[in-house]
Amino acid sequence: MQDIINKKATQLLEGLGSSLDDEYMHHLEFIIKEMYKDQLLFQIVLSDVYEQKLFSASLNRNYLKEDINTLIHKYSRETEKELTLFGIVTQSGNNDEKVLQFIDDKINDPNQKTGMREAMMNMISHMTGIDATLTGRLGYEFVIDPIAIYYQL
Numbered sequence: 001m002q003d004i005i006n007k008k009a010t011q012l013l014e015g016l017g018s019s020l021d022d023e024y025m026h027h028l029e030f031i032i033k034e035m036y037k038d039q040l041l042f043q044i045v046l047s048d049v050y051e052q053k054l055f056s057a058s059l060n061r062n063y064l065k066e067d068i069n070t071l072i073h074k075y076s077r078e079t080e081k082e083l084t085l086f087g088i089v090t091q092s093g094n095n096d097e098k099v100l101q102f103i104d105d106k107i108n109d110p111n112q113k114t115g116m117r118e119a120m121m122n123m124i125s126h127m128t129g130i131d132a133t134l135t136g137r138l139g140y141e142f143v144i145d146p147i148a149i150y151y152q153l
Helices: 002-015 022-036 068-075 096-108 116-135
Strands: 040-047 052-059 084-091 141-150
Parallel strands (some): 052 141
8 A cells, every 4th residue: 555655646746847766755754654653643723813723632542442444434534523622731832942042052152061961961952853843843733631532412
């Protein structure tokens, strides 16, 4: 199935005047699989004229009553049925200011001695940057620790 998807994507891009080589696609597939693992993400978008809010919850497949294929078949990937998400907000807002402050501190004092703990924190900061690029929270996104998802009869 993945080969069919890759061929269709390649045909589409070639039709648009672009092409992707197999090695590039292989590396891109690896990055996506590593970053998302088997994550099942439930999202609700609320928008009006002035602002948009996105509520996201990563679901643990072990706690679902039905397997993922059955759920997708019933509700589709973008459901037409109104669902309710009940949970606790764990992340919101924008972290850009914290990252910029860390970078500014390093630029202003590049000769600062670095201990093992700070070196590890620096490495984690770089990993956080990679995570943010690929799967990071959007400025208008709220991450929720889900307790229940249901629909009303």
